[in-house]
Amino acid sequence: MSNAIPAAPARLLSLDVFRGLTVMGMVVVNNPGDWGHIYPPLEHAEWHGCTPTDLVFPFFLFIVGVSLAYALAGPKQRHEPQGPVLRQVLRRAAVLFGLGLLLSLYPRFDFSVVRVMGVLQRIALVYLGCSVSYLKTSWRTQVILLISLLIGYAALLQLVPVPGVGPANLAPATNLGAWLDRAAFTEAHLWKQSRTWDPEGLLGTLPALSTGLLGGLAAQWLRRAATPATKVRGLLAAGVLCALLGLLWNTWFPINKALWTSSYVLFTGGLALLVLAALYWLCDVRDYRRWAALVVPFGVNAIAVFVGSALLSRTFGLFKLPLPGGGVGGLKEWLYSWGIVPFFSDPRQASLAGAVVCLLVWWAVLSLLYRRQWVWKA
Structure with a gap:
């Protein structure tokens, strides 16, 4: 080679x-x-834990982060006016969010009980947040933002008392995120399987942004002027480190998809980095x-x-x-x-x-x- x-x-x-x-x-x-x-x-895991099924959504958000970094790299590097680019980003995010609402409404179109949040809605918000971050900040700032989101989210869920409930907790219906969703949407507009909490709720979107940011950072690493072997080694090292940190953090902030815990972000993000490294080597390097x-x-x-x-x-x-x-x-x-x-x-x-x-x-x-x-x- x-x-x-x-x-x-x-x-x-x-x-x-x-x-x-x-x-x-x-x-x-x-x-x-x-x-x-x-x-x-x-x-899916019943609550805490991670099954192969629990890897699908974070992998997709990680891919969103990688994709947007490649799609927006040209305008950012050419220092073009960002107004048109941001309007395009906002339009796409709105379309994705609207499609999510359509799926919630179809086929009854009963707006009184429509679920406001959902899979496509979370993808839309992560895409929007990560795109703005990529266009407006450096990779170093994005690393700081990623770490801040993970630590801040852990502090919110584990230290802040839940209004009307009591001490901070990680139970499905009584954690801080569930309280925020009920306060923002009322129970009629939450996930219909529970009506007391939503696995794609508002607060959990913060750590989900970290998953997208991790994908964006991986893309920026791949776009560096370096040999393919260096790029692969870097992805592998980052993947192993993130996965191990996620498993370590799991001991006091359990891996949990529904809560999108910080340990879940690191563990699934680490696995996504390893998969991307393997596929990059096979498809783009070895052809x-x-x-x-x-x-x-x-x-x-x-x-x-x-x-x-x-x-x-x-x-x-x-x-x-x-x-x-x-x-x-x-x-x-x-x-x-x-x-x-x-x-x-x-x-x-x-x-x-x-x-x-x-x-x-x-x-x-x-x-x-x-x-x-x-x-x-x-």
Whole structure:
């Protein structure tokens, strides 16, 4: 391998592959055949802890940070007026937030109980905050901001008394973040599975910003004038350090996705750095690209598959059909009951098969869109 220092690439294949793998994981996690018999690794941790499923969302936010640093690098380096760029960033964030609200409203459009926050809403806020930070500050300031958010959030959750409840705590319905969500939105506009707290609530968006900042810092490291081997070593070292710090912090501030704890940010961010390092070495340095063609269609149309799968699932639920075991269910349940369940004795394996079938259907659709170069960008 040459010792020459290459110019920073305009686009990373490894980033599209990483995004594609993450979106594929999201499709499998969000579309089990039977929500009552989820294949164990595809379940979220009950509260504290981390399963493979709990890696999907932070990986995506990390990728958001990497992507925006590449997308905004040109205007920042050319010292162009930032007004037009910031307006574009704000427009995209508003579109993402609006799509999240649409998914919350569809198909009933009952504004009295619409969930205000959600996955796309958090992505929108992280994208907005990290974009402004990238454009307005140096990488050193971003490191200070990241550390300050993690320490400040830990202090808020573990030291500040909860109004009307008592001492600071990390319980689902009585922590400071849950109190803030109820105060800001009322219970009718929170996550419908609880109505007392929201896993994508307001306060938890602060440490989620740190996940995006970590991705942005990784991108700036990759854009440095350095040899590929140096870049990979740096990502690997940072990944191991972050993951170990997250595990250490877990002893007194537990790893928890719903709370998006500081230890969770470091642990999942460390793993994301390691994955990015491996994919960068394979795809962009060693040029192993053929296998990536199976994954990239998910990466370039990530928002389309997220929104499309949610809308289709809820649309199928509008069609009520008789199920083999009695009762009625939506079109998706009907297809699953007739087409997959009879071939499996273990309901968890049948549920996994249902998720894999959904993934294959989306792969066929997205591959067609990719070949025709149809890309939906928010």
